[in-house]
Amino acid sequence: MxxxxxxxxxxxxxxxxxxxxxxxxxxxxxxxxxxxxxxxxxxxxxxxxxxxxxxxxxxxxxGRTHQIGVVFGEHLAYAFDDPQAAQFLAGVAEVCVEEGQGLTFIPTRGDAADVGRVLSAAVDGFVLWTTTEDDPVLAAVAGDPRPAVIQGGPQREGITCVTQDDYRAALAIASRGLTEGRTPVVISFPLDRHREHVVTTGADLRTRAPFPVTDARLRGYRAAIEQAGLSWTSTPIAVVARNTRRDGLAAARELAPQLAPDALVIAMSDELALGARQALQETHPDVAYLGWDASPDGRRLGITSVTNPLREQGRRCAHLALTLDRPDNQEIPWTITPDLAPGTSPPQQSL
Incomplete structure (x- = not known):
């Protein structure tokens, strides 16, 4: 007994x-x-x-819980399925281990309970995954006395932003790809929190996308395309619901009837570019691909990409969330890799 x-x-x-x-x-x-x-x-x-x-x-x-709260607007499984999100969270987790802190996930669902769910969390500071400009959680966290840091934006007074200059990076990588005289198509991240999948053209994207990363990259691509003497309004654009290889594959199949033999697929991530390549490598063997994140798979296949050190961004966000002040925004440097000479195509290999 x-x-x-x-x-x-x-x-x-x-x-x-x-x-x-x-x-x-x-x-x-x-x-x-x-x-x-x-x-x-x-x-x-x-x-x-x-x-x-x-x-x-x-x-x-x-008055301290020794917990960092990660506010994550994606489906929680995405944090583990997406290689880049996983890298970011690994960086946050590394700092938590080093500093003797716990890690609390605070998923948001886009409903009226989000603000209360976030503000009631027993944490000492917040790390936010990039969200939309109209997300009410932003205003709530900005007004909270606890430190808050966001990866990728949007920038908001009261929240420190750790990000790249997505516009200039998008302009640079698209300009690099267009030196070969190829015809561009774009595979884009979601435009807003509705995450609607759609195939459209630049003519229909007349307003700013609430997701700041999506908006900055689209503006950079547009500038590069127009500087190359091409029409943005007639450029095909597939907007995906999620940043997955499966979504990239589906988008490329929908774009396939519009692709020129020497098309340039400009994708907002390596995952989308790799999915597109899987869909098109047999039917469109001469298509070239641009990505983002410089992932191991993308590097192995020679996809030209923008470096995006999300593990380091995760570490930096976590360190800033542990401070008691509100430091200035921090910009992460980027490069294009591999550093191809103009007119040189990436090697074509199979997955």
């Missing part, structure tokens, strides 16, 4: 260690104020008695 055992208290630990309850409390909560030998004696007594500190009580007393 199980027996009821009285819960071991901090007073029991203090009595076993021969110290006052206040000294025992300091040994756990403010160890720097206790001599090393005394601190070791308290911890040894706690171990012998099976005492576990009350994490909730400690948090209430200190």
């Amino acid at each position: 199980p027996t009821n055992r009285r819960r071991v208290t901090l007073k029991d630990v203090a009595a076993r260690a021969g110290v006052s309850p206040m000294t025992a409390s300091y040994a756990f909560n403010r160890p720097a104020r206790v001599a090393a030998a005394t601190r070791d004696r308290v911890h040894r007594a706690a171990s012998e008695l099976g005492y576990l500190p009350d994490a909730v009580g400690r948090a209430l007393k200190s």
Whole structure:
């Protein structure tokens, strides 16, 4: 028969260690104020008695939970399925381990409960995955006293932004691809939180996309296409619902009837570019591909891409979320890889 055992208290630990309850409390909560030998004696007594500190009580007393909250607007499985999202979260997790912090996921669903769900989270600071300019969570977090950092934007007063100059990077990579005289098509990230899949042209994209990353890259592609003397309004654009290889494959199949033999597929990620390549490599062997993220698979297949060190961005966001101030926005440098000479096509290999 199980027996009821009285819960071991901090007073029991203090009595076993021969110290006052206040000294025992300091040994756990403010160890720097206790001599090393005394601190070791308290911890040894706690171990012998099976005492576990009350994490909730400690948090209430200190005002700190030692948790970073990651606000993630994607389907939570996306955090583990998407290679780049996984790299970003790995960077956040590395800092949590180094700094003795916990990691709390706070998924949002685009409903009225999002703001309350985020603000009620027992965390010391927020790291936000990129979201839309009209996301009400942004205003709520910006007005909260806890530090907040967002990857990719949008930029908002009260939230530190860690991002690249997506516009200039998009302009540079598209200009690189168009030096070969190819005919462009674009595979784009979602335009807004509705995540509607659509095949359209530049003529129908007359307003800014609420997702700042999508908007900046589209503007960069448009500038490159028009500078090459081509028509943006007639450029085919497939907007995907998710950044997955499967979505890239489906988009490329829908675009296939409009593709010139020497088309240039400008994709907003390596995952989309790799999916497109899988769909077209037999029917359109001379098509060239541009991606983003410089992923291992993309590098292996020679896809020209923009470097996007999301693991480092995750680390930087986590460090900033642990500070007590609101530092300035930080821009991450980028390059184009591989550094191909103009007129040189990436090698064509099979997946």
